[in-house]
Amino acid sequence: MSKVRTRYAPSPTGKMHVGNLRSALYEFLIAKHAGGDFMLRIEDTDQERFVEGATDIIYRTLESAGLKHDEGPDKDGGFGPYIQSERMKSGIYMEYAKKLVERGEAYYCFCDKERLDSLKTEIVEGKEIMMYDKHCLSLSKEEVEANLASGKPFVIRQNIPNEGTTTFHDELYGDISVENAELDDMVLIKSDGYPTYNFANVVDDHTMNITHVVRGNEYLSSAPKYQRLYDAFGWESPVYIHLPLITDENHKKLSKRSGHASFEDLIAQGFLTDAVVNYIALLGWSPEDNREIFTLDELIEEFDYHRISKSPAVFDIVKLKWMNGEYLKAMDFDRFYEMAEPYLRESLTKDFDLKKIAAMVKTRIEIFPDIADHVDFFEAVPEYDVSMYAHKKMKTTPETSLEVLRELLPILEAQEDYSNDALYETLCRYVADKGCKNGYVMWPIRTAVSGKQMTPGGATEIMEVLGKEESLIRIRAAVAKLEADKGSAL
Numbered sequence: 502m503s504k505v506r507t508r509y510a511p512s513p514t515g516k517m518h519v520g521n522l523r524s525a526l527y528e529f530l531i532a533k534h535a536g537g538d539f540m541l542r543i544e545d546t547d548q549e550r551f552v553e554g555a556t557d558i559i560y561r562t563l564e565s566a567g568l569k570h571d572e573g574p575d576k577d578g579g580f581g582p583y584i585q586s587e588r589m590k591s592g593i594y595m596e597y598a599k600k601l602v603e604r605g606e607a608y609y610c611f612c613d614k615e616r617l618d619s620l621k622t623e624i625v626e627g628k629e630i631m632m633y634d635k636h637c638l639s640l641s642k643e644e645v646e647a648n649l650a651s652g653k654p655f656v657i658r659q660n661i662p663n664e665g666t667t668t669f670h671d672e673l674y675g676d677i678s679v680e681n682a683e684l685d686d687m688v689l690i691k692s693d694g695y696p697t698y699n700f701a702n703v704v705d706d707h708t709m710n711i712t713h714v715v716r717g718n719e720y721l722s723s724a725p726k727y728q729r730l731y732d733a734f735g736w737e738s739p740v741y742i743h744l745p746l747i748t749d750e751n752h753k754k755l756s757k758r759s760g761h762a763s764f765e766d767l768i769a770q771g772f773l774t775d776a777v778v779n780y781i782a783l784l785g786w787s788p789e790d791n792r793e794i795f796t797l798d799e800l801i802e803e804f805d806y807h808r809i810s811k812s813p814a815v816f817d818i819v820k821l822k823w824m825n826g827e828y829l830k831a832m833d834f835d836r837f838y839e840m841a842e843p844y845l846r847e848s849l850t851k852d853f854d855l856k857k858i859a860a861m862v863k864t865r866i867e868i869f870p871d872i873a874d875h876v877d878f879f880e881a882v883p884e885y886d887v888s889m890y891a892h893k894k895m896k897t898t899p900e901t902s903l904e905v906l907r908e909l910l911p912i913l914e915a916q917e918d919y920s921n922d923a924l925y926e927t928l929c930r931y932v933a934d935k936g937c938k939n940g941y942v943m944w945p946i947r948t949a950v951s952g953k954q955m956t957p958g959g960a961t962e963i964m965e966v967l968g969k970e971e972s973l974i975r976i977r978a979a980v981a982k983l984e985a986d987k988g989s990a991l
C-alpha cells in the first residue's frame with residue numbers, strides 16, 4: 502500500500518473556522534496515525550475571495566494547534582509548489598485541461614456574459630444554479646482555433662454526457678450515484694487563465710499523491726464531477742471523507758453571529774488551545790470507549806477515521822467550557838499562574854498575594870475570564886443583604902451571626918498571626934468553647950469578609966489574603982450592618 506498522504510487545502514479567505522480546523526485536524530490525525538505525511542496547500546486561485554493576511558492566520562492557527570505539516574509552502578517535500586497560484590505558473594492546469602479537451606472530456610467555451618445570463622437558471626438549495634447548454638460543444642475544430650487565434654476570451658468546461666449515471670464512494674456516505682443530466686458542465690479553466698478550485702483540487706491531489714481527502718460535506722454535491730475527472734484521466738481517486746455540518750445549539754449552521762465560529766474567536770474568549778483541539782476532535786468522531794480528554798499524541802494513537810459519524814455535530818459551548826475547566830485543573834500551577842495573572846491584575850488593583858488567589862480559583866473556574874466573578878470581593882465587599890447570614894444548614898440567622906462576630910472581634914484584634922492555619926485554629930478553639938458547629942461560626946465570618954454566598958476559599962483563607970487590617974475593617978463593618986438592621990427591625 503502506498504504511503505498515507507493527506508492535505509489541508511485552505512483558501513485564504515479570512516479567519517479559520519471551527520469546521521476548517523476540524524478538517525485540518527482529521528487530515529493531520531489520519532496521516533500521523535498511519536505514519537504518513539500531512540501537507541499544507543494554499544488554494545488561492547479565486548483571486549476575488551483572497552483576503553490579505555489570511556495565509557498568516559492559517560500558519561499561526563496550525564502551529565498553535567500543534568498540527569505541524571510535513572510539507573507546505575515553507576517546507577519543500579518534492580511536490581511543490583504548494584501554493585496554487587505558483588503551481589499555475591508552470592502551466593500544469595492548462596496542460597491537464599488540454600489533455601481532457603483532446604479526449605473529448607472537456608471543451609472550449611467562448612460564450613459571453615450576455616449569453617450566459619440569458620440561459621435558464623434553476624434554484625437548487627436556495628442558490629441560483631445555471632446549467633450550461635453545451636452550446637460551444639458543437640463548434641468545429643476550425644472555429645475553435647480561429648477564435649483562439651483571434652484572442653477571443655474563453656473558458657474550458659468539463660464535458661458531462663446527458664445520459665447515464667456517475668457513482669463515487671465516500672467513506673461515510675457510502676456509494677452515491679447521480680444522474681449525469683443533473684451535472685453541470687463546470688468551468689475548469691477560467692477566462693483569467695486560473696483554474697477553478699474544482700479542477701485544481703483534482704489535479705493537485707493526484708499529482709501530489711494524496712491518498713485521503715477530508716472536507717466539509719458542502720463539497721459532496723461536486724464530488725461526482727471530480728470523480729468524472731479522475732476517471733477521464735484514468736487516475737485512482739483518493740479516499741473521500743465528507744464531514745457532516747457543525748451546527749450551533751439551535752441546530753443552525755455555526756455562523757459568525759454565534760461568536761465562537763472561528764478558532765481565533767475562541768482563543769480570544771479565553772479558551773485554551775489544547776482544550777479547543779480536543780473538543781473539535783470530538784465533533785463528529787468518538788473513540789470506542791466514552792473517553793473525552795485526549796492530548797494530541799493520544800488522539801494520533803486513537804484516531805480511526807472509520808469511527809467518524811455522519812450525523813451533524815453540535816457545537817456545545819457549555820461542553821467546551823467544562824472541558825476547558827478540566828484542562829485548567831490538570832494544568833501545572835506555574836503555567837496556570839502565568840496565564841491567570843493578567844486576568845487577576847485586571848480585577849485586583851490592591852497589593853494582594855496573587856499566587857494564593859490563583860491557587861484558590863484554579864479548580865473553580867472553567868475559563869480564565871471567569872476569574873473576575875470569583876475574585877471581585879477581594880477588591881471591595883459588594884452590596885449584600887443581611888439575609889445572607891441566614892443559613893438553614895449552618896443554623897445561622899442575622900442575630901446569631903451578630904453575636905458570633907461581636908464575640909470574635911476582640912479575639913481577632915488580639916491575634917497577630919493571620920496565616921490560614923493560625924486563624925483556623927483560633928476559630929476552632931472558639932467553636933469548641935461555644936460548643937457549636939463549625940459552620941455556625943465560619944458562615945458569618947466568611948459572609949462578613951466577602952459579602953458573597955460563594956467564594957473560592959474558606960473564611961480563613963480569605964482572611965489570610967486580606968491581611969489583619971482589612972479583615973478587621975470588614976468584620977467591624979459587618980457588625981455595624983447587622984446592628985443597623987436589628988435597629989431598623991425594632
Ligand code: GLU
Nearest residue numbers: 510511512544702715716
Ligand atoms: N479550498 C477549499 C476550502 O477551503 C478546500 C476544500 C477541500 O479540502 O478540497 O474549502
